[in-house]
Every structure is written in structure tokens, then in C-alpha cells.
Amino acid sequence: MEKYDLCVIGAGPAGYAAAMRAVDFGKTVCLIEKDKVGGAGLYNGALASKTMWEVSQRVYDVNESIVSVGRRKFELSWEEVQKTVSEALFDRKFQYSCHIKLLEAEAMNKILKYERGLGRFKSKHVIQIEKESGDVKEIYAENTIIATGSKPRKLPNCDVDEKIIMTSDGIHHIDDYPRSLVIVGAGVIGCEYATIFSNFGKTKVHLIDRADKILPFEDDDISDVVEKNLKEKGVVIHHNAQLERLDKKDGEVEYELSYPDGKREVIRVEKALLSIGRVLNVDGLNMENAGVEMSKRGRHIGDTDTQTNVPNIYAVGDASGRLALVNVGESEGRHAVERLFGGRTSPLSYDNVSTIMFVQPEVASVGLNEKQCAEQGLDIKVVKIDYSCIARAIAMRKTQGFFKIIVTNDDDMKILGMRAIGEHASSAIQAVALLIKMNKGIEELADMVHPHPSIIEGIQECLRMLLNKSVFKSSVFKDKLKCYSCVKGVCTPLQRL
Numbered sequence: 001m002e003k004y005d006l007c008v009i010g011a012g013p014a015g016y017a018a019a020m021r022a023v024d025f026g027k028t029v030c031l032i033e034k035d036k037v038g039g040a041g042l043y044n045g046a047l048a049s050k051t052m053w054e055v056s057q058r059v060y061d062v063n064e065s066i067v068s069v070g071r072r073k074f075e076l077s078w079e080e081v082q083k084t085v086s087e088a089l090f091d092r093k094f095q096y097s098c099h100i101k102l103l104e105a106e107a108m109n110k111i112l113k114y115e116r117g118l119g120r121f122k123s124k125h126v127i128q129i130e131k132e133s134g135d136v137k138e139i140y141a142e143n144t145i146i147a148t149g150s151k152p153r154k155l156p157n158c159d160v161d162e163k164i165i166m167t168s169d170g171i172h173h174i175d176d177y178p179r180s181l182v183i184v185g186a187g188v189i190g191c192e193y194a195t196i197f198s199n200f201g202k203t204k205v206h207l208i209d210r211a212d213k214i215l216p217f218e219d220d221d222i223s224d225v226v227e228k229n230l231k232e233k234g235v236v237i238h239h240n241a242q243l244e245r246l247d248k249k250d251g252e253v254e255y256e257l258s259y260p261d262g263k264r265e266v267i268r269v270e271k272a273l274l275s276i277g278r279v280l281n282v283d284g285l286n287m288e289n290a291g292v293e294m295s296k297r298g299r300h301i302g303d304t305d306t307q308t309n310v311p312n313i314y315a316v317g318d319a320s321g322r323l324a325l326v327n328v329g330e331s332e333g334r335h336a337v338e339r340l341f342g343g344r345t346s347p348l349s350y351d352n353v354s355t356i357m358f359v360q361p362e363v364a365s366v367g368l369n370e371k372q373c374a375e376q377g378l379d380i381k382v383v384k385i386d387y388s389c390i391a392r393a394i395a396m397r398k399t400q401g402f403f404k405i406i407v408t409n410d411d412d413m414k415i416l417g418m419r420a421i422g423e424h425a426s427s428a429i430q431a432v433a434l435l436i437k438m439n440k441g442i443e444e445l446a447d448m449v450h451p452h453p454s455i456i457e458g459i460q461e462c463l464r465m466l467l468n469k470s471v472f473k474s475s476v477f478k479d480k481l482k483c484y485s486c487v488k489g490v491c492t493p494l495q496r497l
């Protein structure tokens with residue numbers, strides 16, 4: 001039987017990163033993937049949807065900002081959109097597979113072994129690999145990392161065929177723009193696809209939100225801007241709506257909603273997309289053969305800092321059931337390997353994870369938002385600057401949006417979190433993430449010479465505002481610059497010039 005220091009099951013972003021970090025330690029690694037290397041980081045997931053978002057944003061920009069009255073709207077066929085997505089996926093897939101092939105080669109001492117097949121536990125050290133042909137091979141692994149990812153959550157009594165009623169696994173494979181589309185779930189995936197399809201301008205989008213705000217985990221000022229833009233593009237948002245049923249009728253979709261006031265409505269659309277969260281992908285792994293247990297509530301693998309209850313088995317990425325993000329999966333994968341082979345003892349920190357939501361305009365975040373600070377009972381200072389006060393945004397003619405920075409309500413003013421919504425918002429987030437990571441105050445960034453004109457100058461001006469030395473005075477531009485403290489749930493404007 002072949003023997004390895006490490007077996008990684010699943011070659012999505014988390015498993016791939018783990019395998020590559022183990023290679024750095026000179027360990028023998030077997031990476032098992034049942035489908036395609038890259039997982040949801042590429043296919044039916046991050047890269048595919050972001051490519052589609054980029055294309056849709058360009059179509060929208062051309063039509064909204066550049067095309068003048070009387071000109072025909074610019075249109076892209078669905079075929080052209082799909083071709084671009086395929087090209088992007090091919091580029092990344094090509095990098096991954098060449099990289100693997102070269103690492104497997106003799107010249108690189110066969111440092112890595114890639115096995116295409118379904119991995120499952122026979123025992124805590126023996127992994128079976130079921131090949132497409134049906135053949136089963138067994139390997140011995142000193143340690144194993146479970147990186148099998150997640151899959152879309154489905155609704156009971158709803159027949160998902162991935163053609164008419166779809167999840168994010170099916171939406172990329174449709175033949176043409178749907179005339180109309182209902183999206184169930186107004187979280188990240190729901191709002192991103194609502195943005196994409198409304199940007200193309202060929203689909204009437206309906207969004208079912210069971211709460212009173214879309215993106216319910218975000219602060220209201222963020223969800224309000226996203227919602228306003230979706231509505232301007234014709235998206236119908238059903239707030240506080242309970243989905244009573246969603247059925248196929250005559251090759252289309254019929255759904256029924258009920259509302260707290262007792263009202264009901266029945267609506268027909270061409271297609272439906274379910275985006276109501278994701279669940280772990282651990283079925284068929286036979287974890288019980290290795291003694292790996294799920295958490296008490298059965299929704300997560302019960303790991304501590306990526307290590308499961310079986311000391312030589314780790315769980316990372318979406319399969320672990322924590323934050324479902326490419327960057328988090330990659331860091332968890334690398335962290336597990338550092339723990340195994342690098343002697344790392346300090347736990348992985350989730351305090352300064354940066355994320356981007358690809359809506360319109362993009363939303364970038366790191367650390368806590370105001371809602372989370374309130375939930376944790378933290379006293380804070382908050383500073384906000386409108387995009388219309390930032391030279392670069394003026395030059396881009398994209399002045400919708402704001403930066404919001406949240407700091408501790410004391411003299412240190414340590415950054416707790418930031419939210420940015422606007423053009424290029426994501427490019428501004430890392431400087432603040434670094435300050436949080438280094439547990440630094442705000443003076444350094446406030447005094448640094450920034451490139452001009454750049455979006456990040458908005459952050460600098462926010463920090464200067466907190467220090468009472470901003471260029472624009474909040475007492476003058478009251479609607480565009482805001483500075484307030486929130487103590488025991490009561491928010492009061494701070495006296496600034």
C-alpha cells in the first residue's frame with residue numbers, strides 16, 4: 001500500500017492550499033479530488049460568478065454612464081457571457097493542472113501525488129479512492145485533512161432539477177437569459193445574482209427576502225444602498241415574505257408567498273434560483289470508520305482550531321462549517337498543515353477576515369459592523385465619509401457609496417471594523433485589515449502620504465476626522481461626513497469642527 005505523510009480529500013481552495021503548504025515542509029502528499037480541481041472556488045462558485053459579475057457590470061456601466069439618450073442599448077448575448085466565463089475558468093484550471101503535473105513529475109521528486117476519485121475513510125489511517133472505472137485503491141496516510149467543501153441547501157418539497165428550479169450549481173448552465181427569475185434568499189448569493197441578472201437588463205428579477213432588509217447580517221446603511229440600486233434596475237423585492245410553495249407548472253415556476261398581515265400572492269416566472277445557504281459536503285466520506293464525530297447539533301464537524309476529535313484528522317474550508325469563503329478556506333488549510341508539521345500552537349484568528357460582496361456597488365468589509373458591536377455590547381466611535389467627498393470617486397463619476405470605520409470608544413481608538421461600499425471599495429480594505437491585525441491605532445494611516453487621487457484617501461480622511469484634523473469639516477458637510485459615538489446603545493454626534 002502507498003504511504004503518505006498527508007492525505008488531503010478535496011481539491012477546492014482549502015484542500016489545494018493545504019497540499020501546497022505540506023509540500024513546503026517536504027512531506028509526501030496525496031491530494032484526492034472526485035471532480036475538478038478548484039471546486040467551488042472556480043466552478044458554479046466564486047470565479048464563475050465573479051467573471052459574470054464583471055461582465056454584467058461593464059454592460060450596465062456602458063448603458064448607464066456612457067450611452068446617451070436616443071442610442072440603442074448595448075447588449076451581450078448569453079452565449080458571449082458564457083464564453084467569457086469559460087475562458088476565465090479555463091485559465092485558472094490550466095494553471096492548477098500544470099502546477100500539479102509539474103509537482104508530480106520526476107524532476108520535482110514526485111513531491112505530490114494527485115488522485116482523481118472519490119475519497120472515503122476505511123479507518124483513521126486508511127483512505128479508499130474509488131475511481132471513475134469503479135476500481136478502488138487504498139492508501140495509508142499518517143494524517144488526513146478533510147476539505148470536501150459544501151453544497152447548496154435545498155428546500156423540502158421543492159423539486160430542484162437544476163434546469164427550471166436551480167441552485168448556484170445550475171444557474172451557470174442555462175441556455176439563455178431567463179425572461180424572469182425568482183431568487184429565494186436575499187443573502188450574499190441571492191443579492192449577487194440579482195445584481196448580475198438585473199445588470200444585463202434582460203431578466204425581470206424577483207427577490208424573496210424573509211426579513212425586512214436584504215443582506216440581514218449587514219448594517220442597514222449598506223443594505224439600503226444595495227436595495228435602492230436593485231430596485232432602480234427593476235428588481236422586485238418581496239420583504240417579510242414567507243415562501244409557501246414553489247412548484248413547476250407548464251415548464252415554468254409558480255410560487256406563493258404569505259405576509260405577516262395575512263396577505264397572499266401567487267406569481268409565475270420562468271425560472272427559480274434557491275440561495276438559502278450551504279451545507280457541508282461530508283456524505284459518503286464514512287467519517288464514522290475513522291471515528292470522526294460531528295458537533296453536538298450535527299451541523300458542523302466538531303473541530304477545535306481545524307483539528308477533529310481524532311488527533312491525526314483535520315477539517316478545513318466549507319467542510320468545517322465555519323465561514324464559507326475562499327480566503328478563509330485557504331488559511332484554514334495552511335493553518336492545519338502548520339499545526340501538523342510546523343509546530344504552530346497559536347489558534348487561527350477570524351477577527352480580521354476581509355470579504356467582498358459583488359453587488360452594486362461592491363461592498364467590502366473587515367472586522368465588526370455596528371450591528372455586531374451592539375450585539376456584543378461594545379461602546380464605539382463611528383466615522384463615515386461619503387464617496388462624493390473623494391477626488392477619485394468624483395473623477396470616476398461614481399460618487400455613490402461611503403466608507404465607515406468603527407473604533408473603540410477610548411483614547412486608543414483601536415479599529416474594530418470597517419465597511420466600504422462604492423466603486424473600488426475592495427481595494428481600500430486591506431490597509432485597515434492590517435491595522436486590526438497589528439492591533440495598531442489610527443495615527444500611522446492618518447499621517448501617511450497617500451497616492452492621489454485614490455479611493456483610499458477616503459479612509460485617511462475618516463481617520464483624520466476621528467483625530468479632529470480632517471481637511472473637510474463635518475460641521476460644514478453634515479450630510480456627507482459623520483462622526484458619532486454609541487455608548488450603551490445610544491448614539492450621539494461627536495463634537496468635531
Ligand SMILES: Cc1cc2nc3c(=O)[nH]c(=O)nc-3n(C[C@H](O)[C@H](O)[C@H](O)COP(=O)(O)OP(=O)(O)OC[C@H]3O[C@@H](n4cnc5c(N)ncnc54)[C@H](O)[C@@H]3O)c2cc1C
Pocket residue numbers: 009010011012013014015016032033034035036037038039040041042044045046047049050117118119120147148149150168189281284285316317318319323324325326327328329356
Ligand atoms: C455562487 C458562489 C459564489 C461564491 N463567491 C465567493 C467569493 O466571491 N469570494 C469568496 O471568498 N468565496 C465565495 N464563495 C465561497 C467559496 O466558493 C467557498 O467558500 C470555497 O470554494 C470553499 O472551498 P473548499 O475547498 O472548502 O470547498 P470546495 O470549493 O467546495 O471544494 C471541495 C472539493 O472537494 C471535492 N470533494 C468533495 N467530496 C469529495 C470526496 N469524497 N472525495 C474527493 N473529493 C471530494 C469536491 O469535488 C470539490 O472540488 C462562493 C460560493 C458560491 C457557491
Ligand SMILES: NC(=O)c1ccc[n+]([C@@H]2O[C@H](COP(=O)([O-])OP(=O)(O)OC[C@H]3O[C@@H](n4cnc5c(N)ncnc54)[C@H](O)[C@@H]3O)[C@@H](O)[C@H]2O)c1
Pocket residue numbers: 155184185186187188189190192208209210211215216243275276277278323324325355356357358
Ligand atoms: N462574495 C462572497 O464572498 C460570497 C459570494 C457568494 C457566496 N459566498 C459564501 O457562500 C455562503 C452561502 O451563500 P448564501 O447566499 O446561500 O447564504 P447566506 O447565508 O448569505 O444567505 C441565505 C439567505 O437565505 C435566507 N433564507 C434561508 N432560508 C430561507 C427560506 N426558507 N426562505 C427564504 N429565505 C431563506 C436567509 O435568511 C439568508 O438571508 C455565504 O455565507 C458566503 O460565505 C460568499
